[in-house]
Amino acid sequence: MSAASVVLPPLAATSPLDGAVIAEDIVKSEGSVEIVAVTPAVDYEPFLPDKKYHKTSPPELLTLTEEQEAVYQEVLKHFAAEDYVIPDLKDGDGKLTEEEKFYLTYESFLRFLRASRWNATNCIKKLEEALGWRREYGIYDTLTVDSIKEHCLNGKVFIFGYDVDGRPGFLDIPGRESSPEGPCRIKQYVWMMERAVEIMPRGVESVAVMMLYSATSKSTSFGHSKQIVDTLQSYYPERLGRCLLNNGPFWLTILMKLIDPFLDPVTRSKIAVNRQIIAEGDFTPDQLIKEWGGERELVWECDRYLDKLVEISGKMKEKRLTKWRELGGNVGLREWDYKEE
Known part of the structure; x- marks a missing residue:
């Protein structure tokens, strides 16, 4: 009896790449089933990182010298003040929203401090420009997937x-x-x-x-x-x-x-x-x-890709935002703490 090749629909398989799909060519011969070839997965969607990419100890960049700590505290005090408002906004109240407080993490301050060569005045200026730009650019509201x-x-x-x-x-x-x-x-x-x-x-x-x-x-x-x-x-x-x-x-x-x-x-x-x-x-x-x-x-496939990216990034952000709230929801919290898996 001659064998006939039958290609089955893709089979879902658990993989380290978050649900990759493997297509298998199947040969049926006299009642037996034999896998004769495996073709690589075809991707349509982005995926979240494997757990192996999550660091198990804080990066060295989060370790500050005594002098750096003093500069950091000066910047933190400026933005954590109860009466703080974003200066020079064209429209709207300059009081920090929850999204903006979530943005002003310990690591975010350090990124701007490194970019400012650890000058507190320059760092504050750069951060305030960034806060104003994010508001006016529509990062939190009008810059949506439909807009791009x-x-x-x-x-x-x-x-x-x-x-x-x-x-x-x-x-x-x-x-x-x-x-x-x-x-x-x-x-x-x-x-x-x-x-x-x-x-x-x-x-x-x-x-x-x-x-x-x-x-x-x-x-x-x-x-x-x-x-x-x-x-x-x-x-x-x-x-x-x-x-x-x-x-x-x-x-x-x-x-x-x-x-x-x-x-x-x-x-x-x-x-x-x-x-x-x-x-x-x-x-x-x-x-x-x-x-x-x-x-x-x-x-x-544009819609399929973007829909998945919005889904996985949105879920990840909400998970981390929830943890951030549990930790107090304040300016200066560590991303390292609220990203803990």
Whole structure:
């Protein structure tokens, strides 16, 4: 009797990658069932980090010297004052909302302090500018998934996978760009950064930005690139863990030279061009899409991807917000404490 091949629907399987799906080719022969091939999972959705990426001890960056502790206490006292209001707002009451208090964590203060070279006055100025910007930019209300969805249709910018240090992969594939440069495209970056922050494992504070160019990649203007850099450096300091640029066209070298003077030395040191990220140990293949040499095949279905990202990031934020409230809901609480699993 000849055997007939039958392909069954994908079988759900528990995996370390939060419910990966494995498709199995089945051969039926004289009443027996034999698995003859296993094809890699096809991904449509982002996923939360495996527990192995959550740190088991606080990062060294959370350990302060006596002098640093004094500077930190000065900044904390300023924002924790009962009569504190955000200065220079165009509209609305400057009293801190719950969302803003949740934003002003111990780690957030330290990120801005490091970016301010441990100068309390500069740190307070930068943080107040960030608080005002977040209000006016609509981070907590008007910057919704619907407001950026039309710029996500081609899957140019998205979050997927985690590097070996647990940083969310913030991927940008310029060759997929179809919308014009402008404020709306920058909003897409900001919205994605907010989601990346929400799903970061315990003890992780930064992202791995990955830009994969191709022959079809369009040239980006200096002005647009500088605006993105300014936004991320000003309002998301210390959030860049590494920045990987691969297959860059000739104009990228020119653009990088133009932008270089506007990059702080720490940011500049984190940028690598044409790095072999698997061979050099930045990512493992199971966390990386095929375009970058990994094993994951991501099929872009915009609504499905965004719906899942909103779901998992929203649940994670609410879980941590609940714990934060239980710990007192005050300015200066540790992310390390309320992210405890």
